[in-house]
Amino acid sequence: MEETAIAMVFEKEASPFVVQKFNFPELNEGEVLVKTEFATICTSDLHTYYGRRTSPCHSILGHEIIGHVDKIAANGVKDFAGNLLKEGDRVTWAVYAHDAESEMSKKGFPQKSESLYKYGHQKIDGNCQLNGGFASHCHLLKGSSIFKIPANLSAEEAAPLNCTHATIAGAIRIAGNLKGKTVLVSGAGMLGLSACTMAKECGANTVLVADIQQARMEMALSFGAEYFLNENEFITTKSKEFKGEIDVIIETSGQPKAIENTLEKLTTGGIIILVGAVFPQRNISINAEQIVRKLLTIKGLHNYIPEDLKNAIQFLSKSKDKYPFKNLVGKTFPLNQLDAAFAEGNIGKHYRIGIETKSLITNKSKTNGIERD
Numbered sequence: 623m624e625e626t627a628i629a630m631v632f633e634k635e636a637s638p639f640v641v642q643k644f645n646f647p648e649l650n651e652g653e654v655l656v657k658t659e660f661a662t663i664c665t666s667d668l669h670t671y672y673g674r675r676t677s678p679c680h681s682i683l684g685h686e687i688i689g690h691v692d693k694i695a696a697n698g699v700k701d702f703a704g705n706l707l708k709e710g711d712r713v714t715w716a717v718y719a720h721d722a723e724s725e726m727s728k729k730g731f732p733q734k735s736e737s738l739y740k741y742g743h744q745k746i747d748g749n750c751q752l753n754g755g756f757a758s759h760c761h762l763l764k765g766s767s768i769f770k771i772p773a774n775l776s777a778e779e780a781a782p783l784n785c786t787h788a789t790i791a792g793a794i795r796i797a798g799n800l801k802g803k804t805v806l807v808s809g810a811g812m813l814g815l816s817a818c819t820m821a822k823e824c825g826a827n828t829v830l831v832a833d834i835q836q837a838r839m840e841m842a843l844s845f846g847a848e849y850f851l852n853e854n855e856f857i858t859t860k861s862k863e864f865k866g867e868i869d870v871i872i873e874t875s876g877q878p879k880a881i882e883n884t885l886e887k888l889t890t891g892g893i894i895i896l897v898g899a900v901f902p903q904r905n906i907s908i909n910a911e912q913i914v915r916k917l918l919t920i921k922g923l924h925n926y927i928p929e930d931l932k933n934a935i936q937f938l939s940k941s942k943d944k945y946p947f948k949n950l951v952g953k954t955f956p957l958n959q960l961d962a963a964f965a966e967g968n969i970g971k972h973y974r975i976g977i978e979t980k981s982l983i984t985n986k987s988k989t990n991g992i993e994r995d
């Protein structure tokens with residue numbers, strides 16, 4: 623075992639990450655130390671790093687993480703299925719640690735639990751230092767929902783599970799029974815692609831996709847979408863026009879204009895689930911009379927509940943060969959090239975950039991950044 627853990631610390635917007643060594647934590651009851659295997663740069667990491675939203679620093683970014691159990695607290699720790707974790711288990715975990723006894727958890731919103739602890743979003747502090755994905759290790763606190771990763775999933779497929787796919791599993795849960803329904807996925811980024819496949823696999827009759835980028839909509843056609851938006855009409859690749867009605871919208875773009883435009887397309891009794899609007903933006907304009915007369919439902923989802931991650935893992939393990947999930951990590955960088963990885967990610971060419979943590983920084987000559995003990 624290494625003498626210290628190493629992390630790429632986020633100190634300031636758009637500034638080089640700083641290499642920092644950390645002592646391994648003493649594990650308290652319910653805690654686990656994971657040796658990170660792979661992480662992906664989520665769009666929200668890019669928003670944080672480039673100052674498009676505020677986040678505490680100094681911190682360790684990265685929350686789409688997988689790894690192997692390295693150390694377990696003395697009395698053992700169980701995974702979400704209730705089985706004791708063992709050293710070496712390959713795991714993912716919910717993006718937050720929560721208190722199941724808190725008021726919000728009891729109301730069914732563990733992701734809004736008082737004293738919530740969010741991986742990849744937390745200030746480096748006291749005993750809780752290794753709390754993000756861009757590091758050699760991650761310290762999981764009591765109240766983390768931990769899941770073993772099915773053996774058939776590659777690192778590239780598994781890393782986005784605990785953000786992208788779990789969030790979409792939550793959106794699908796809220797949308798209700800999709801059997802025979804028409805689902806419009808607004809925004810064809812990583813969340814959107816996940817929504818297309820999950821809607822299709824949950825029995826949606828037809829999946830439509832809308833995005834401002836043609837290439838992204840074409841990609842969605844490989845992920846379960848049948849029609850894409852062409853000017854104002856939804857058409858197939860054979861230019862066949864969509865004639866039906868839209869029952870469900872999963873809105874992943876977060877763009878006010880897109881939300882307003884899609885909302886108008888909902889049929890009577892329809893529901894829109896908003897998941898993409900997680901950055902500051904203008905208010906949206908909605909017509910209340912339309913909502914009343916058409917019996918519409920508008921719901922928001924931020925993060926997810928642990929069961930959603932469980933469902934996402936099962937979904938991905940079952941359907942991974944039907945859809946090209948493995949191609950979504952466009953490029954992989956070693957941990958010590960995190961600056962270059964973020965620059966590449968910010969271009970927006972790839973759905974995800976992978977960060978491999980096996981090749982760790984062992985001496986100054988290998989680092990791009992500034993080293994600090």
Ligand SMILES: [Zn+2]
Pocket residue numbers: 664665666667685686785786
């Ligand atoms: Zn994320």
